[in-house]
Amino acid sequence: MENKEVFFIIGLGLIGGSFALDIKTKCENAVIYGIDNDEQHLHKALDLGIIDHKATFEDIALADWIIVAVPVDKTVVVLNDVLGKIHNNAIVFDVGSTKFEICEALKSHDKRRNFIATHPIAGTEFSGPEAALTNLFLEKTNIICEVEKTAFVFQEKALQLFKDIGMRIRYMDPLSHDKHIAYMSHLSHISSFMLGKTVIEEEKNQRDIFDMAGSGFESTVRLAKSSPAMWTPIFKQNKEQVVKALSEYIANLENFKTLLEEERLEDIYTTMQETNRIKEILIKK
Template identity: 50%
Template sequence: MINKIAVIGVGLIGGSIVRDCKKKWPKLECTGIDINPKNISKAVELGWVDKQGSINDLQNMDVVIISIPVNAIENELKDILDRISPNTLVMDTGSTKNAICKSVENHKNRHQFLAAHPIAGTEYSGPDAALEGLFIDKTMIVCEIEKTQFKLQNRAKEIFETLKCNVRYMTPLAHDKHIAYVSHLSHISSFMLGKTVMQEEESERDIFDLAGSGFESTVRLAKSSPAMWTAIFSQNKEHVIASLDRYVENLSRFRESIMNNDTTTMYKELESTNRIKNILEGIKNGE
């Protein structure tokens, strides 16, 4: 049973974890730590944070959840591990893993850290974005599980079971490479599509009146936190650039097909990509 939990970064992911945990353990006490006092006040008002705390309170916690931008995780993780008791589990939720894991690979309390990344979220941020059930049937990637103390692995397992997520184990490098394609690239695409349309909108004031649900769903991710995503793109620079190079190459070839009125090539490109529907459906069905 978990009695005391601290969340560093009072927002969507940390808040959603706490809300599910409080549902299972009603007496669970949550301490919120955030550089923005308004976030703490809002989370307390919403009921999933019980009180404001500071980094000096970490020694009393069963679990510490770090849900801040990845560059801040890398900078703060050593200090956090310095301040905990021998029985505290520290878990991050960052969207990059290699730099974070390397930053504490030789720390004396490395065995108390679990590197995790829930593949779940929305385009919204802040304490009022936290949702119960956000992680149901979503993937929780865990890296370097063998470096986490066994009893603390079991505590993390309790949390994952409470969230009803599916755990998958990967190396930090594999995580960062794959996530660059399926998450980081899609966010860049959304931001840049939004920018392109907004540039056109400056001279075509009614362009958004014509936008349908397809456009809205495609640019949904462009509502995401710029601070969070700037840090992610920078920290996963190598893999993000590789994914962008491949994406730009495909866009350039498709542009050339349109320019040359090469409908045969256009059709083949679209048709071959249609099979992604079957791939995603197969994954959902566990095939």
């Protein structure tokens, strides 16, 4: 398209939809096509003005940019298909929460130079096109893995796009990414799901949960509203790192339980006081 920059968003949920909204705001010449295996998502994205047109994988050759925002178990298959269809100057990036398996699968692809492995550290517990938000990525970190494997000209263009929508950039190798994200994100989601499970199993009366749930419980269990369809494949792909993080977390819980059973209140106080350091770390954020 003359004077137009053509973006294809594959997966019109929270992340894909939010990218579309920001691109519409920042790129005056952008035309946005959407692909989603859920026809209702496509219609909703059109109705909400998130995308301009519906498309299929057969139309990929039209795209200057392709953003793959599907569950990580489908990402490798989709990326292989997409990279086989793009023109030579197209830029492809994914937004998945795991990176090692994706980078390994694509390392020998003929169009690897067109691909950027990214993980925007942004989101909410909601899903679907209705969850998309303008400025979701503002002042959020975008982790890029193996940037040296992407052609420099495509790096420059992608970094400018990320900068335009307000993102900070951090570079990391895929293994380090998956290790750190297991602690900082994946473990948090498991904790939230299991806290919710514990309360639901014990508190059979839904009215009791509704009436007695304070802000502490609500904030801690918020992530348990996240999509199981998205998170189950993430836990599978990052199984080794997640199991390690879980083992350390469970050991800390068991230790706290022992301190309480033995009424070692000074040790409990010291444990919590030492953990209060997290305030100093997060306040910088």
